[in-house]
Amino acid sequence: MTITDVARAAGVSIAVVSYALNGRRGVSETTRRHVLKVAQDLDWRPSAAARSMRTDAVTSVGLQALDGTSSTHSASAALDLAAGLRGVLDGVALAVEVAADPRSGAADLERSWSERRHTAFVVPDLLVDDPRVRVAARVGAPVVAITPPVPGAGGAERTVWFDGAAEEAVGRYLVDLGHRDIVLLAASADGDVSRALHSGLLTATAGLVATVTVVEASSAAAGAAAARLFTDEQRPTAVVTDGDLTALAVLEAARHRDLRVPWDVSVVSGADAATCRLVDPQLTAVARPWHDLAPAVAAALQVGPAAAPPTARLVIRGTTAPPPAPVVT
């Protein structure tokens, strides 16, 4: 079923069919309707390959998902964003490509690009100075990076992130409750979420007598790391994590140490997920609607109208409370 078949069936030339289907002017309304009907009856669809050989418009975007064990929310976030894009991208195909880590992801991106598989890329889970962005810049591939704005410029031409300052809100909220000793437990300290949280915490505590400590531990080691935190002489009164898994680990570690959450220690999950609502007490978390980031990404890809990014917000549930009163001696 090719354009030639349609042209023959409609009794016109292939040029007319092409015009009619791409909404170009130069075809009579009658002919256009006729052609459209014939095409529909034959249920013809233009070959993506043939089309992309002639045109250099954006016809297919590649979204790179990281499969690394580092950030567990990563995969679901990428898929969530992909689902959102699917609804927004019209006539543009979306392919999710899975990479093990940013480095091999960069190689994959270069390959995809040089084989003309995609005309643009979306890269989430950005590291500072991410190799994928560097490679894309080198070969000239359009890239939209999903990352909080990084002061030193990430190298990406186009960057999309949530509006508002949920991460600062986390800090402010904890500070307002009275917390002054906060630990950020992150699976990866230079992940996007960790960086955003860290700077948010620093902003909120600026000018106060307070400490913000970053502890890095893979999600497998998060339990042990949390346990260690709680055995310290001076244990933090609040723990913020960069993902739901790590938060869960903190919850279990606390339970193990007979610390009651939220009275003895507050816990905030840096990423909201179904698990956050399934544990008891339910986890206070930062909800990031990756799905709704899609319009802004489409705009950045120049395949959609300008769109404001959605807002990430702090969802206060049951794991946060004022710190325990200091023991008076």
Next chain:
Amino acid sequence: MTITDVARAAGVSIAVVSYALNGRRGVSETTRRHVLKVAQDLDWRPSAAARSMRTDAVTSVGLQALDGTSSTHSASAALDLAAGLRGVLDGVALAVEVAADPRSGAADLERSWSERRHTAFVVPDLLVDDPRVRVAARVGAPVVAITPPVPGAGGAERTVWFDGAAEEAVGRYLVDLGHRDIVLLAASADGDVSRALHSGLLTATAGLVATVTVVEASSAAAGAAAARLFTDEQRPTAVVTDGDLTALAVLEAARHRDLRVPWDVSVVSGADAATCRLVDPQLTAVARPWHDLAPAVAAALQVGPAAAPPTARLVIRGTTAPPPAPVVT
């Protein structure tokens, strides 16, 4: 950078370049080496689009992931399989496409196929009588379905699933412990995992005085459903779920009812995940190495050597024990 550039640079015709690069015979070894070197120097890569216009070999396979809220393990399982495939597929591109549900997935598949985006498809999260398989059969697209073998034939020509009988092992294990009243709490009763677990439980309890009940509840409603189970006069002594999220919900419901796991009730998660190891007690679960399914899938796609599917196994942790002794009156 096209084949023409390479030909010019190497001082040969494009036909020779094509032959040399595709390992065809009919080129002298000297020429082949020379061409290969030039191509490498120019770092030329064949255009996937141009290539696929001429050849109808499998060059790109589409893996459909379901984004539905129904099964949460789904997304990560699909991504895990994708990661495995990426390592196994050589010279064949892999694109994950996200669909909201099997029905819209079927539409997407038809579209992808008719636009010649992919030459074969991999479909996980199969339902009985899945629309995606029906559509693929209708249009003639090669499909590999990831599903336990279904007696009435799923309609898919090619089917891949785990070896062994982990699901039966679940049933046998519970029966051996003494359980006779088992509930299968599933987010979706006709999901692949649920079906496998159900038939496994039935097989294990065959010929015994035992009841196996299936309760369907979305993961959001799983908590409520589990709570209901536990208030019943005759509550089950073991609950098997089709996913880690549901299992987590059951654990919380039990805790809420002051039922101690595993002494008062046993819980088995039908899918293993990081969360299963993070809760206390750790969840007994069925571990399915989706990643290792890749070679078998590649074989089914006829892009790799025959491969035996990996084994799913029951990982016994802390949420299973003999049922409580009946109260003697």
Next chain:
DNA sequence: TTGAAAGCGTTACCAC
């Protein structure tokens, strides 16, 4: 308003 024809980058057939 329509049609013929020239590419786009490959592969593969057929001469040389």
Next chain:
DNA sequence: GTGGTAACGCTTTCAA
């Protein structure tokens, strides 16, 4: 062994 060259299905320019 090697070099022309005709497809593949589409878009787009240029004439009619």
